[in-house]
Amino acid sequence: MRLEDAILKIADSGEVGRYVKKGVGVLAGGLMDIAFPFLIPTQDVVEGPGSSADVVKSLKRAGGKKALIITDKTLHELGILDTMLKGMDAENFPYAIYDGVEPNPSIENVEAAFDMYKKEACDCLVGFGGGSSMDACKAVSCRVAKPEQTIKQMGRLMGYFPISFSGANSKVPYIVAVPTTAGTGAESTVAAVISDHVEDRKYTVTDISMRPRTVFLDASLATGLPPRVTAVTAIDAVSHCTEGFISYGRNPRGDEWAIKGVRLVKDNIEAVMADGKDLTARQNLCTAAYCGGQSLNMETTGYIHPFCHKIGAKYNLVHGRCIGAVMPIILEDYGEVVAPRLAKLAVATGIADPNASESEQAKQYIQWIRDFDAKYGIDPYIPEIRDEDLDEIADSIMVEIFVYPNKKVYTRDEIKHLLKVIRGDYANA
Numbered sequence: 001m002r003l004e005d006a007i008l009k010i011a012d013s014g015e016v017g018r019y020v021k022k023g024v025g026v027l028a029g030g031l032m033d034i035a036f037p038f039l040i041p042t043q044d045v046v047e048g049p050g051s052s053a054d055v056v057k058s059l060k061r062a063g064g065k066k067a068l069i070i071t072d073k074t075l076h077e078l079g080i081l082d083t084m085l086k087g088m089d090a091e092n093f094p095y096a097i098y099d100g101v102e103p104n105p106s107i108e109n110v111e112a113a114f115d116m117y118k119k120e121a122c123d124c125l126v127g128f129g130g131g132s133s134m135d136a137c138k139a140v141s142c143r144v145a146k147p148e149q150t151i152k153q154m155g156r157l158m159g160y161f162p163i164s165f166s167g168a169n170s171k172v173p174y175i176v177a178v179p180t181t182a183g184t185g186a187e188s189t190v191a192a193v194i195s196d197h198v199e200d201r202k203y204t205v206t207d208i209s210m211r212p213r214t215v216f217l218d219a220s221l222a223t224g225l226p227p228r229v230t231a232v233t234a235i236d237a238v239s240h241c242t243e244g245f246i247s248y249g250r251n252p253r254g255d256e257w258a259i260k261g262v263r264l265v266k267d268n269i270e271a272v273m274a275d276g277k278d279l280t281a282r283q284n285l286c287t288a289a290y291c292g293g294q295s296l297n298m299e300t301t302g303y304i305h306p307f308c309h310k311i312g313a314k315y316n317l318v319h320g321r322c323i324g325a326v327m328p329i330i331l332e333d334y335g336e337v338v339a340p341r342l343a344k345l346a347v348a349t350g351i352a353d354p355n356a357s358e359s360e361q362a363k364q365y366i367q368w369i370r371d372f373d374a375k376y377g378i379d380p381y382i383p384e385i386r387d388e389d390l391d392e393i394a395d396s397i398m399v400e401i402f403v404y405p406n407k408k409v410y411t412r413d414e415i416k417h418l419l420k421v422i423r424g425d426y427a428n429a
């Protein structure tokens, strides 16, 4: 029996999975709280508009001789890299640019960038762009460290920590991350999500070794973002802060990041949507996204992301658009199981009335997300989901969720029902 088939069998039994998750989740959450600073490679964070000009200093300090910059064509053509490139040119620091990253970065993207890294004799990496470019960059670092293993092999369940467990940590090149959107938190996380277009699925490669060593949060790079992109990335940051906070994996340090992240989105999104060039508010959204990444690292995730990973990969949809639709539906379905924690987050971030009941506060948090969607044009449903795909999507969700410490456990039939809710089948019921 394949490992994934065995997981599906256990996962579909419901209760067993819940008790395992509680034990493992509480243990892992506690461990992360105590050991995070020792387990995860430290990361320098440089904040401020224009700070990407100093990327070169970071690369030189690390002993880099030639960088491969991994980005997408639009950013390259719009000149968003210029501040960073001018800094490199001024120091005569050599670089090559791979600008072929797609919105959902593919195995082909990673392989093409890896080939360029070798051909150009690079020794360090810069992931420049949204989560796609940074994830592609992190995945390339894994290929550099372990060229004999494919992304598909590294992204399977047994491929967790494929670099660290093989002792190839020292072969991972120095990585700088420069996010140009404020949402994914990929600059902070220890995972990379890569699409396999042949099998219509996404692989999550997880390894602490590929965590970028220096991050530049430069709000001036995001001032030209269309409002829709700003909105869908911000709601993604909110989801990263929310999912772990309500899981068995929660812990005090992770909670602090989560509360800070949601609060920063809540307090700054309106200003940025009104004026995309508001650098103070933009910088705060960049910080919010980073907080979301930290929250993900420390408290992991729940069902919202597995739903969005599979739906996004299957129909080639933007991640944040999926998140905006899926998050309120899943949180509502979790119901009383998560209400006390959701209420706590809602009050701590100023979203809910502190005098209301826990159940009411949780509802106010969900309503805040729905209002966010409506106000900033994020679709509340995903009508692209097809009947004939329900089983395949459900299986993929059940495999991915297996390792997450979520409090509610769904059977295959319950997931299929939720997929229909997400599609909008009961919208007017």
Ligand SMILES: [Fe+2]
Binding pocket: 184, 236, 239, 240, 305, 319, 323
């Ligand atoms: Fe996300």
